[in-house]
Amino acid sequence: MPTFEYAPASESRAVVDIRSTYGLFIGGTFVAGTGGIFTTVNPATEEPLAEIAEASAADVDAAVKAARTAYTRVWSRMSGSDRGKYLFRIARLLQERAREFAVLETLDNGKPIKETRDVDVPLAAAHFFYHAGWADKLEYAALGPDPRPHGVVGQVIPWNFPLLMLAWKIAPALATGNTVVLKPAETTPLTALLFADLCRQADLPPGVVNIVTGAGPTGQAIVDHPGIDKIAFTGSTAVGKMIARSIAGTRRRATLELGGKAANIVFDDAPIDQAIEGIVNGIFFNQGQVCCAGSRLLVQESIADTVIKRLQRRLATLRVGDPLDKNTDVGAINSRRQLDRITELSAAGEAEGALRWDSGCPLPDKGFWFRPTVFTGVAQTHRIAQEEIFGPVLSVLTFRTPGEAVAKANNTAYGLSAGVWTEKGSRILWMADQLRAGVVWANTFNRFDPASPFGGYKESGYGREGGRHGLAAYVVTGEGA
Ligand code: NAD
Ligand code: MG
Numbered sequence: 001m002p003t004f005e006y007a008p009a010s011e012s013r014a015v016v017d018i019r020s021t022y023g024l025f026i027g028g029t030f031v032a033g034t035g036g037i038f039t040t041v042n043p044a045t046e047e048p049l050a051e052i053a054e055a056s057a058a059d060v061d062a063a064v065k066a067a068r069t070a071y072t073r074v075w076s077r078m079s080g081s082d083r084g085k086y087l088f089r090i091a092r093l094l095q096e097r098a099r100e101f102a103v104l105e106t107l108d109n110g111k112p113i114k115e116t117r118d119v120d121v122p123l124a125a126a127h128f129f130y131h132a133g134w135a136d137k138l139e140y141a142a143l144g145p146d147p148r149p150h151g152v153v154g155q156v157i158p159w160n161f162p163l164l165m166l167a168w169k170i171a172p173a174l175a176t177g178n179t180v181v182l183k184p185a186e187t188t189p190l191t192a193l194l195f196a197d198l199c200r201q202a203d204l205p206p207g208v209v210n211i212v213t214g215a216g217p218t219g220q221a222i223v224d225h226p227g228i229d230k231i232a233f234t235g236s237t238a239v240g241k242m243i244a245r246s247i248a249g250t251r252r253r254a255t256l257e258l259g260g261k262a263a264n265i266v267f268d269d270a271p272i273d274q275a276i277e278g279i280v281n282g283i284f285f286n287q288g289q290v291c292c293a294g295s296r297l298l299v300q301e302s303i304a305d306t307v308i309k310r311l312q313r314r315l316a317t318l319r320v321g322d323p324l325d326k327n328t329d330v331g332a333i334n335s336r337r338q339l340d341r342i343t344e345l346s347a348a349g350e351a352e353g354a355l356r357w358d359s360g361c362p363l364p365d366k367g368f369w370f371r372p373t374v375f376t377g378v379a380q381t382h383r384i385a386q387e388e389i390f391g392p393v394l395s396v397l398t399f400r401t402p403g404e405a406v407a408k409a410n411n412t413a414y415g416l417s418a419g420v421w422t423e424k425g426s427r428i429l430w431m432a433d434q435l436r437a438g439v440v441w442a443n444t445f446n447r448f449d450p451a452s453p454f455g456g457y458k459e460s461g462y463g464r465e466g467g468r469h470g471l472a473a474y475v476v477t478g479e480g481a
Pocket of ligand 2: 107
C-alpha cells in the first residue's frame, strides 16, 4: 500500500531550559539533598538530561515537617475560595507554559509530542481548573457532614503520565485543604520539578507542595513516615500490596491505583472503522504504557479475520520514532528496564504458542524501542493474557456470545477498565453492568475527564480519582477525624 512521506517536523527543544542538577523542593525552595544523586535520561536517545537529588529519609522528614507547618499555619486556615484562587492560578500558568511542559515531558519520558501537547498537559490543566471550582463548595459535594482535610498527604506516582498523575494527586489534595509531599518516578522527575518552579511563580505558600525525588527507598520513606496522614499511590500492584501491608494497623489511610489488563470487546455489529481506531488508541497510545490500556482484544469470532487484517493494515501506517517530531504516533519505551520486561513477556507469548506479528517498521539505532505487536491465537492461560505487559503489545482472543465475552473479560486479577463496541444500546448497558471494571467505555477508549471518577476493582486497587468520588478520598467527615 502506498504511504505518504512526511518531512521531519521537530518541535524545538529550545523552549525549555534544563538545569544540569536539581535539588529537592522543600518549604518553597530548592535545597540540596543529603542522599545520593541519580541521572534521568532521554529514553529516545539515551542521552543524560540532568542529575537529580535522591531524597534520604532525613530529607523526606524535612519535607513532611514543611508540609505540616504549612498545613497548620496557613493552608488549613485559608478559606476555600482563597485556596481555589491558587488552583485557578496554577491551572492558568500550566496553560501559559504548556509548550515548555510538553517538550520537557517528551524529552524525559519518550512519549510523542503530539500526546504531551494534546493530552497530558491540557488534561493536567483541566484537573486544576476542575478542582479549583470545588475548593469553596465542599459542603455541597455530598461528601458527608463537615468535610475536613486529612492533613499531610504523601503521594507517590509512576512514570507513564508524570505531569498528569501529579495533577490527579495534587489538585484534589489542595482543593480539600491538605498539604502534600509528592515523589515523582525516578525515570521522569523533570516535569514535577518544573511544576515546583510554577508553584513559586503562583506564589503558593511555601510548604503546601513539596517535591522529593528518588526511587523506591524514597517512596518507602514517605509511606513509613508517621507524620503522613494519608497515602495516595499510583504504580504497580506489587508495590501497592507492600504499601497496604505497611500501613495496616495504623491510623493512616491509603488510596491505591494499580495495574490493569483491560478487555476491549468488539461485537460483530460494531462500526468497524471506528473500532479499529479505538483498538489502536486503546493499546498503542503512550506506547501501551497505560494502566487502563485495552491490552486484550476480545473480538467476536465471525468478524475476527476481518478485524485483524484491517488492524494490521492500520498498524503498518503508524509512525514510530523521534518523539519530538509532530508526525510521530509511537515514541520510545520509558526505560531499559521496561523494554526488557516487554521483550521478556513477548518472548513468553511466542514460547507458549501464540502467533506474533509486528509491522516491521524501522527503529532508531539508539534508545529504547519496541514495534507495535499483535498476538493472535492467544489462550486465556497464556502469560500475555494474564500479566500486564505495559507496552505496545496486543493479545487477541475471540468469543461467540455476550456471555462468553463477559466471562473472558472478567477472567483476570485486575479490574480497571474495559471497552465495548456494538451498535446495540441495550447490550452496552448489560455489558457495563456485568463487567467488573472501574471504567467501561462504549464505542470509544482511553477518554478522560476530571469530572469522571477513575479507579479499580480487585487487584487494580481501591479508591477513586476525579469527580466527586475523588474528593471523598481527601476528606474526613463527621466524627471520623
Ligand atoms: P512501581 O510501582 O515500581 O513504581 C511506581 C512508583 O512507586 C515510583 O515512583 C517508584 O519509585 C515508587 N516505588 C517503588 N517502590 C516503592 C516502595 N517500596 N515504596 C514506595 N514507593 C515505591 O511501578 P513501575 O513498574 O515503575 O510502573 C508501572 C506500573 O504502574 C504498572 O504496573 C502500571 O499498571 C502501574 N500504573 C498504574 C496506574 C493507575 O492509575 N492505576 C497508572 C500508571 C501506572
Ligand atoms: Mg527520563
